[in-house]
Amino acid sequence: MSVNDFPPSSTSAAAPLGSSVIPIVNKLQDIFAQLGSQSTIELPQVAVVGSQSSGKSSVLEALVGRDFLPRGNDICTRRPLLLQLLQTKPSSDGGSDDEWGEFRHHGGKRFYDFSEIRREIEAETNRVVGENKGVSDQQICLKIFSPNVLDITLVDLPGITKVPVGDQPTDIEARIRTMILSYIKNPSCLILAVTPANSDLANSDALQIAGNADPDGHRTIGVITKLDIMDRGTDARNHLLGKTIPLRLGYVGVVNRSQEDILLNRSIKDALIAEEKFFLSRPAYSGLTDRLGVPQLAKKLNQILVQHIKALLPNLKSRISNALFATAKEYESYGDIKETRAGQGALLLNFLTKYCEAYSSTLEGRSKEMSTHELSGGARIHYIFQSVFVKSLEEVDPCEGLTDDDIRTAVQNATGPRSALFVPDVPFEVLVRRQISRLLDPSLQCARFIFDELIKISHHCMMTELQRFPVLQKRMDEVIGNFLHEGLEPAQAMIRDILEMEMDYINTSHPNFIGGTKAVEVAMQQVKSSRIPHPIARPKDTVEPEKASSSASQIKSLSFLGRQANGLISDQGVLAAADAEKSAPAGNTSWSGFSSIFRGSDGQASAKNNLLNKPLSEATQDVYQNLSTIYLKEPPTVLKSSENHSEQEAVEIKITKLLLKSYYDIVRKNVEDLVPKAIMHFLVNYSKRELHNVFIEKLYRENLIEELLKEPDEIAIKRKRARETLHILQQANRTLDELPLEAESVERGYRTGPEPKHEELPSSRRSRTDSNGYGRIHM
Numbered sequence: 001m002s003v004n005d006f007p008p009s010s011t012s013a014a015a016p017l018g019s020s021v022i023p024i025v026n027k028l029q030d031i032f033a034q035l036g037s038q039s040t041i042e043l044p045q046v047a048v049v050g051s052q053s054s055g056k057s058s059v060l061e062a063l064v065g066r067d068f069l070p071r072g073n074d075i076c077t078r079r080p081l082l083l084q085l086l087q088t089k090p091s092s093d094g095g096s097d098d099e100w101g102e103f104r105h106h107g108g109k110r111f112y113d114f115s116e117i118r119r120e121i122e123a124e125t126n127r128v129v130g131e132n133k134g135v136s137d138q139q140i141c142l143k144i145f146s147p148n149v150l151d152i153t154l155v156d157l158p159g160i161t162k163v164p165v166g167d168q169p170t171d172i173e174a175r176i177r178t179m180i181l182s183y184i185k186n187p188s189c190l191i192l193a194v195t196p197a198n199s200d201l202a203n204s205d206a207l208q209i210a211g212n213a214d215p216d217g218h219r220t221i222g223v224i225t226k227l228d229i230m231d232r233g234t235d236a237r238n239h240l241l242g243k244t245i246p247l248r249l250g251y252v253g254v255v256n257r258s259q260e261d262i263l264l265n266r267s268i269k270d271a272l273i274a275e276e277k278f279f280l281s282r283p284a285y286s287g288l289t290d291r292l293g294v295p296q297l298a299k300k301l302n303q304i305l306v307q308h309i310k311a312l313l314p315n316l317k318s319r320i321s322n323a324l325f326a327t328a329k330e331y332e333s334y335g336d337i338k339e340t341r342a343g344q345g346a347l348l349l350n351f352l353t354k355y356c357e358a359y360s361s362t363l364e365g366r367s368k369e370m371s372t373h374e375l376s377g378g379a380r381i382h383y384i385f386q387s388v389f390v391k392s393l394e395e396v397d398p399c400e401g402l403t404d405d406d407i408r409t410a411v412q413n414a415t416g417p418r419s420a421l422f423v424p425d426v427p428f429e430v431l432v433r434r435q436i437s438r439l440l441d442p443s444l445q446c447a448r449f450i451f452d453e454l455i456k457i458s459h460h461c462m463m464t465e466l467q468r469f470p471v472l473q474k475r476m477d478e479v480i481g482n483f484l485h486e487g488l489e490p491a492q493a494m495i496r497d498i499l500e501m502e503m504d505y506i507n508t509s510h511p512n513f514i515g516g517t518k519a520v521e522v523a524m525q526q527v528k529s530s531r532i533p534h535p536i537a538r539p540k541d542t543v544e545p546e547k548a549s550s551s552a553s554q555i556k557s558l559s560f561l562g563r564q565a566n567g568l569i570s571d572q573g574v575l576a577a578a579d580a581e582k583s584a585p586a587g588n589t590s591w592s593g594f595s596s597i598f599r600g601s602d603g604q605a606s607a608k609n610n611l612l613n614k615p616l617s618e619a620t621q622d623v624y625q626n627l628s629t630i631y632l633k634e635p636p637t638v639l640k641s642s643e644n645h646s647e648q649e650a651v652e653i654k655i656t657k658l659l660l661k662s663y664y665d666i667v668r669k670n671v672e673d674l675v676p677k678a679i680m681h682f683l684v685n686y687s688k689r690e691l692h693n694v695f696i697e698k699l700y701r702e703n704l705i706e707e708l709l710k711e712p713d714e715i716a717i718k719r720k721r722a723r724e725t726l727h728i729l730q731q732a733n734r735t736l737d738e739l740p741l742e743a744e745s746v747e748r749g750y751r752t753g754p755e756p757k758h759e760e761l762p763s764s765r766r767s768r769t770d771s772n773g774y775g776r777i778h779m
């Protein structure tokens with residue numbers, strides 16, 4: 001067997017755990033540390049599992065290279081020990097003060113003596129679980145600070161035991177297994193499954209529990225300890241070759257210090273030399289250099305760490321570039337600081353102009369940030385005009401709120417004390433005015449809606465860069481708010497004027513107005529058609545032949561309405577009225593006249609006729625003999641028009657409604673057209689035209705500039721922080737661009753082949769190895 005078959009000598013073979021990735025990880029840690037506490041790289045934990053006294057603590061210690069863990073034949077690890085290794089910068093003198101331990105339960109107290117650390121672990125274990133072999137899942141947290149370690153967490157776990165001893169509960173095995181699983185089931189936990197060589201590998205608790213947590217074997221390394229105390233004539237060659245139980249990442253055989261070595265205070269340095277000698281002296285292990293010794297174990301762990309870091313890199317890269325983009329944007333939003341008055345003035349003017357441009361663009365639909373999800377800016381204004389305002393007016397019934405009784409009462413009121421000869425135009429005018437007045441509120445409301453929209457647009461136009469000038473932002477907000485109010489007032493005044501104009505003069509000559517003649521005609525037709533299904537009305541129909549003349553009479557009576565749309569009284573109307581007057585018989589009881597002409601004629605006429613037909617003396621006698629004193633009923637306080645509708649009244653109501661509807665439609669169209677025009681002119685377009693001038697007048701003032709451009713302190717701080725972060729991220733980005741190559745080279749350097757010669761080691765590694773002299777295993 002040649003020397004080359006064996007592990008290289010410890011001085012050159014030392015492969016400090018993580019030393020090769022330290023430069024990479026350090027750079028990354030530095031980057032992330034600067035970015036804040038949350039952005040750190042997660043390195044895997046390394047947990048050692050196995051049955052009691054299998055040598056777990058010894059393996060950990062050998063890996064760390066310091067003698068600080070309680071070890072013994074009896075149960076030693078009775079609480080999980082969370083060992084956080086933290087790299088520190090070496091002091092200039094490289095003194096022993098460079099390395100120390102700190103327990104969480106002792107606050108910031110530093111333990112420079114590692115034997116004292118061991119004693120403290122024992123004392124702290126006893127404090128919680130007593131001295132009689134009790135076990136607990138309560139962690140002991142120990143931090144080891146050293147310039148020679150990689151930031152990584154190691155976990156020493158209690159060994160699996162079967163038979164309860166001392167204060168242990170009956171279910172001790174299940175409890176310990178659960179405790180172990182809670183650590184090793186984490187996918188970023190590397191498992192060192194420790195089995196002593198002097199026990200049966202097929203019955204290994206370590207491999208069994210590791211198999212449960214990591215069935216694919218991607219993160220389990222088999223460690224076989226106590227190769228030195230195997231039965232004479234036996235060896236672990238087949239185990240190490242994976243012939244007994246195959247393991248994806250394979251096995252490493254180690255020889256740790258025996259209990260005797262510990263008692264004799266044999267150092268780890270000596271133990272490593274002894275281990276090397278042991279393997280050299282055992283032919284059974286020839287050709288297995290890559291699986292023998294603590295240095296090889298460290299090498300394997302290094303490989304996995306490098307792979308882990310490599311796997312992290314793409315994600316880190318995208319995190320960095322996202323952060324870079326976001327920070328650059330944030331920094332941009334804080335803008336530059338202008339020192340000179342002229343510069344500040346230009347900046348202010350620039351803001352005001354940009355704001356006004358954004359305002360106009362939004363209104364005109366030229367905004368760059370136009371939404372594809374919802375209407376915005378000018379489109380919302382158009383929507384309010386057409387789909388809210390116009391649509392609502394179109395849906396309004398012109399006679400809403402006007403019952404037939406209302407109309408009848410209005411007609412009767414308009415005729416005053418007389419029975420009117422004609423259907424008067426006053427009620428129509430009164431009623432139509434009343435209906436027109438109802439258009440005022442929605443019109444004013446429409447103006448208010450548009451005002452609210454403009455306020456919204458004004459807020460939307462506040463650029464993000466203005467956030468750093470709250471005073472300016474507030475003043476701009478005030479100015480535009482007042483300015484829009486100033487536009488709202490004339491717009492509303494104009495709307496009131498439009499409605500007042502409409503109410504002030506009822507233009508019955510409007511070309512689209514139905515006119516009286518047509519209204520009468522339509523009303524008559526409607527009444528006629530409504531009578532057809534009511535044969536009960538026949539008796540009155542007997543006067544049908546006279547209807548034409550009666551109708552003519554009506555037409556005359558409505559001559560004020562019987563004008564053509566051009567305002568002239570129609571010939572037809574006048575002539576028909578004249579003819580009708582001639583031909584209409586006195587005492588006509590037809591329904592088809594107007595109340596103004598025929599109202600009350602029936603009963604009164606017949607009584608009068610009876611009296612007139614008798615001789616005067618007879619009649620007088622009758623009267624005075626038969627009549628007693630007549631008492632009138634007191635009239636009620638509130639008088640309502642009679643409840644019985646005559647058909648004439650029905651016609652009158654219909655005519656009035658037709659006229660109302662026709663005229664209301666004309667006014668409604670005017671309002672639908674003019675109100676948006678007034679709002680656009682006085683409010684929307686006015687604000688677009690004048691906003692810039694108003695800003696200049698109110699804000700662009702020499703004496704205001706400084707106050708308006710005053711940044712709050714926090715913005716200055718934020719800008720500074722964003723600039724620093726940006727700088728760090730740019731650095732990080734550059735660093736990460738270099739890293740994949742480094743990581744690959746590191747990985748190649750850790751192929752489990754022959755170690756590079758001393759001179760080939762990276763300087764950082766070489767110096768550490770040299771300083772130890774014996775290749776102490778650092779992390």
Ligand SMILES: Nc1nc2c(ncn2[C@@H]2O[C@H](COP(=O)(O)OP(=O)(O)OP(=O)(O)O)[C@@H](O)[C@H]2O)c(=O)[nH]1
Binds near residue numbers: 056072075078258
């Ligand atoms: N001869 C020899 N003894 C070893 C070896 N590894 C460990 N030991 C001894 O075995 C005993 C148990 O070792 P520990 O490292 O305490 O084992 P452990 O698995 O941590 O024990 P618990 O934490 O109590 O479960 C100690 O006396 C060690 O000195 C080895 O490779 N060879």
